[in-house]
Structures are given as structure tokens and as C-alpha cells.
Amino acid sequence: MSAPPFDRTIRVGLLGCGVVGSEVLRLLTEQADEITARVGAPVLVAAVAVRSPHNYPAVDPSLLTTDSAALAADPTIDVVIEVMGGLEPARELLLTALNRGAGVVTANKALLAAHGPELYEAADASGANLYFEAAVAGAIPLIRPIRESLAGDRISRIMGIVNGTTNYILSAMDASGDSYDDALAEATRLGYAEADPTADVEGFDAASKAAILASLAFHTRVSVDDVHREGISQVSAAVIAAADEIGCTVKLLAICERVSDGSGERISARVHPVMLPRTHPLASVNGAYNAVYVEAEAAGKLMFYGPGAGGAPTASAVMGDLVTVARNKLVGGRGPRESAYADLPLQPIGDVPTMYHISMDVDDRAGVLAQVAKCFADHGVSISTVRQQGTGNDATLVVVTHTGVDSALAATVNELGEMTAVRKVNSVMRVANAE
Numbered sequence: 001m002s003a004p005p006f007d008r009t010i011r012v013g014l015l016g017c018g019v020v021g022s023e024v025l026r027l028l029t030e031q032a033d034e035i036t037a038r039v040g041a042p043v044l045v046a047a048v049a050v051r052s053p054h055n056y057p058a059v060d061p062s063l064l065t066t067d068s069a070a071l072a073a074d075p076t077i078d079v080v081i082e083v084m085g086g087l088e089p090a091r092e093l094l095l096t097a098l099n100r101g102a103g104v105v106t107a108n109k110a111l112l113a114a115h116g117p118e119l120y121e122a123a124d125a126s127g128a129n130l131y132f133e134a135a136v137a138g139a140i141p142l143i144r145p146i147r148e149s150l151a152g153d154r155i156s157r158i159m160g161i162v163n164g165t166t167n168y169i170l171s172a173m174d175a176s177g178d179s180y181d182d183a184l185a186e187a188t189r190l191g192y193a194e195a196d197p198t199a200d201v202e203g204f205d206a207a208s209k210a211a212i213l214a215s216l217a218f219h220t221r222v223s224v225d226d227v228h229r230e231g232i233s234q235v236s237a238a239v240i241a242a243a244d245e246i247g248c249t250v251k252l253l254a255i256c257e258r259v260s261d262g263s264g265e266r267i268s269a270r271v272h273p274v275m276l277p278r279t280h281p282l283a284s285v286n287g288a289y290n291a292v293y294v295e296a297e298a299a300g301k302l303m304f305y306g307p308g309a310g311g312a313p314t315a316s317a318v319m320g321d322l323v324t325v326a327r328n329k330l331v332g333g334r335g336p337r338e339s340a341y342a343d344l345p346l347q348p349i350g351d352v353p354t355m356y357h358i359s360m361d362v363d364d365r366a367g368v369l370a371q372v373a374k375c376f377a378d379h380g381v382s383i384s385t386v387r388q389q390g391t392g393n394d395a396t397l398v399v400v401t402h403t404g405v406d407s408a409l410a411a412t413v414n415e416l417g418e419m420t421a422v423r424k425v426n427s428v429m430r431v432a433n434a435e
């Protein structure tokens with residue numbers, strides 16, 4: 001290859017060298033010549049901050065450091081890649097890097113969803129680049145299409161599967177009847193799960209991603225605390241079987257919508273499991289794959305699909321950002337700033353229209369069905385189907401509702417739980433439409 005056009009080197013500091021960081025290091029090493037050609041200057045790793053250098057025998061010892069603060073502050077480092085995860089010290093370190101004008105590439109959705117505005121402000125103040133394609137849906141190009149390709153359109157809805165770990169667990173339980181615990185252990189072994197997998201299974205990771213997507217799509221600051229969140233830890237084999245009986249599979253969905261109702265224009269951001277008809281395109285997205293629909297006024301419906309977790313796929317997104325930031329460093333460009341001008345209010349979960357699937361153990365005697373039906377009617381909730389399974393002490397009623405507002409459905413479930421004729425509410429899950 002001919003000599004690169006720029007007579008300088010882009011020096012990179014890596015914060016963290018785990019599942020993602022080690023793959024970034026591998027790609028930077030193995031593809032060094034091609035990256036140089038694409039950027040126009042060599043891109044070299046100058047330092048790698050880790051906790052225990054002796055755990056990295058394959059990494060050049062002269063690069064390893066335990067002093068992550070010095071790495072972030074080092075004026076000779078042009079781009080800091082943060083793949084250590086967690087809020088602190090990642091926040092502090094990235095602020096240090098951005099304040100001195102270094103480019104930052106991060107995969108840390110938890111940090112962005114909690115402290116995004118602070119990071120953007122630091123980037124604006126110094127003119128630094130802040131890129132985070134890896135933070136949502138791993139390898140899938142999604143942030144860039146939303147921030148840049150669709151910047152001239154009006155996004156109305158984003159809906160999809162954005163957590164690989166939970167999708168891996170739900171797919172395994174659905175397809176092969178694997179236990180929840182075995183499937184989670186395998187997802188962790190494969191490098192999909194967060195350092196604390198509670199973040200995955202309780203929906204925090206997907207909620208962080210929903211916050212990032214909603215912020216970008218609706219030009220409004222949405223933090224993780226604004227996102228209604230329910231995880232999958234209550235999804236048992238019985239719930240998966242109940243979904244199957246009505247032609248559905250269970251998926252954890254992130255849904256970000258622009259809604260216009262009596263209260264004017266608002267946005268809804270929520271993460272929860274749903275029973276999804278098997279005919280829905282997202283129902284066949286399995287394993288650690290992610291898939292996200294983006295609906296925009298002029299573009300129509302777009303679907304993004306691909307590996308949403310794992311070391312190499314996530315490193316691919318990090319590398320794409322690194323090349324962009326390195327190019328910007330050489331020619332003086334900058335990535336998009338925060339866009340929060342619309343400042344739309346949030347729609348509370350109680351106002352969201354939804355359908356419920358409710359399974360409850362009931363007394364099998366005359367009048368019980370009428371009492372249950374009355375409870376739904378009292379809350380203005382219309383029943384779509386009702387089915388009794390078993391008799392006597394084994395009688396279970398399965399009710400699927402028509403669409404009602406979530407608060408009315410939740411109040412119905414509360415009251416059912418207090419009725420003497422209802423021995424136990426076994427499960428409650430939202431049901432999605434077929435499209």
C-alpha cells in the first residue's frame with residue numbers, strides 16, 4: 001500500500017480489555033494496514049487500561065497500565081475507547097478525555113442513558129467527537145442511521161429486540177424448553193450478558209438502549225429513569241407455553257413512540273415482555289440477534305437486523321466509530337451534537353393502549369365466570385377470549401382482553417387478585433398485535 005496522505009499517527013487509548021476490548025485490540029492489530037489506508041494515517045494503540053495486567057499475557061506489556069485516569073488525561077492520546085462499562089469511573093474518565101478535546105468512542109449504554117447530556121456538553125465545550133454505535137444493538141448500524149441518515153425525516157416509532165441476552169434466553173426456552181437458568185448461564189459464557197446479568201434480565205440494559213434511541217429519535221432528553229421497565233425474570237416455562245397456546249412467542253421489546261392524544265404530542269418509552277404472534281417478523285428473531293423497526297414519516301418502515309451482542313460484533317461497531325473519529329481528527333470534522341430541542345413530555349405507562357393475557361386459578365363453581373367478567377366490565381376492559389382449563393381445584397381461566405389503557409388493565413388485575421373466587425393470578429402479560 002502507498003504511504004498514507006497524513007503525516008501523523010492517531011494514538012488510541014483503550015479503557016477495559018474484556019469481551020469487547022480484547023476484540024477491538026485484535027481487529028486494530030490484524031487490520032492495521034487497512035485501517036491506515038481507510039483513515040489516511042496509522043491508528044496505533046498507545047495504552048490499554050486494565051485492572052490486573054498479569055491477566056493479559058497476550059497483550060504487549062508496554063501498553064498495559066492500571067492508571068486509567070492517566071490514560072484519559074494523556075494529551076498524546078487522540079481517541080479514547082471506553083469498553084470498561086459501569087457508571088464510575090467511566091463517566092469521570094470520559095469527561096476528562098472530552099474536556100481536553102480527545103475523541104471518545106464508547107459502548108457504554110448505561111452511562112449514556114444516565115449521563116448522556118453531561119458527556120455531550122463536555123464534547124461541545126471542547127469540540128470533541130462523541131460516538132457510540134456499539135451502545136445499542138451491537139454490530140447493527142442503528143445510531144448512525146437515526147442520527148444522520150434519518151436526520152431530515154420525522155421518526156414516529158422505534159420498536160424492537162435490543163437485548164441479546166434476554167432474546168437468547170427466551171428463544172432457548174421457546175425452542176428447546178431450556179430452563180431459564182441454563183440459558184442465562186450459556187448467554188453469559190458466550191459473552192452476551194453484562195458484567196452483572198441482572199442488567200439484562202431485569203430490562204435495565206434494554207431500558208438504557210430505549211432511552212438512547214428515544215432521545216435521538218424524538219430530539220428530547222430521555223434518561224433511563226424515564227423508561228417504563230419490566231424484565232423477563234418472571235417469564236416461566238408455563239408463560240411460554242401459554243403464549244404458544246395462542247400462537248405467540250414471548251419477546252422482550254423496547255418501544256419508543258411519538259403519540260398524539262388529548263394531551264397533545266408526547267413520547268412513550270417502555271421495555272417489557274410481550275406475547276408476540278408467531279407471524280410477526282420480530283417473532284423469528286432468535287438467539288443473540290437483535291432487530292429494530294424504525295418508522296419515519298417519509299421513509300416508511302425500516303428494519304435493522306443483526307448480531308446485537310458478543311465481542312466481535314460489538315467491536316465491529318466500535319471500529320467503525322474509531323475510523324470516523326480518526327478521520328475527523330485529521331480533517332477537523334465533528335460528529336453530531338446533542339439534539340434535544342423538541343423537549344417532548346413523556347406519556348405515563350398507564351395511558352398506553354395495550355392488550356393483556358391473564359391466567360388465573362379460580363374456584364370452579366357457578367357464578368365465578370360472571371364475577372370475573374364483571375370485574376373486567378367495571379374497569380371498562382373488554383374481553384376478547386376466555387377459556388377454562390381443568391376443573392375443580394385445577395380450574396384455570398385464561399382471559400385475553402381487547403385493547404384498553406394500561407392503567408385500567410392493571411387495576412383489573414389488582415382487583416382480580418383480591419377476589420375470593422380467584423385463588424391465584426398466575427401470570428399477566430401484554431399481547432402485541434400481529435404487525
Ligand SMILES: NC(=O)C1=CN([C@@H]2O[C@H](COP(=O)(O)OP(=O)(O)OC[C@H]3O[C@@H](n4cnc5c(N)ncnc54)[C@H](O)[C@@H]3O)[C@@H](O)[C@H]2O)C=CC1
Pocket residue numbers: 015016017018019020021049050051068082083084085086089107108109110134135138191192193194195308309310311314
Ligand atoms: N458484551 C457485549 O455483547 C456488549 C457489551 N457492550 C458494552 O461494552 C462494555 C464492555 O462490555 P464487555 O466487554 O462485555 O465487559 P467485560 O466485563 O467483559 O469487560 C470490561 C473490562 O473492563 C475492565 N474494567 C472495569 N473497570 C475497570 C477499571 N476501572 N479500570 C480498568 N479496567 C476496568 C474489567 O476488568 C473487564 O476486563 C460495557 O459497557 C457493555 O455494556 C455493548 C454492546 C455489547
Ligand SMILES: N[C@@H](CC=O)C(=O)O
Pocket residue numbers: 135136137138162163164165166192193194200205308309310
Ligand atoms: N448485554 C447486552 C450486550 C449488548 O448490548 C445484550 O445482551 O444485548
Ligand code: NA
Pocket residue numbers: 133134135136137138139140141142143317
Ligand atoms: Na449498533
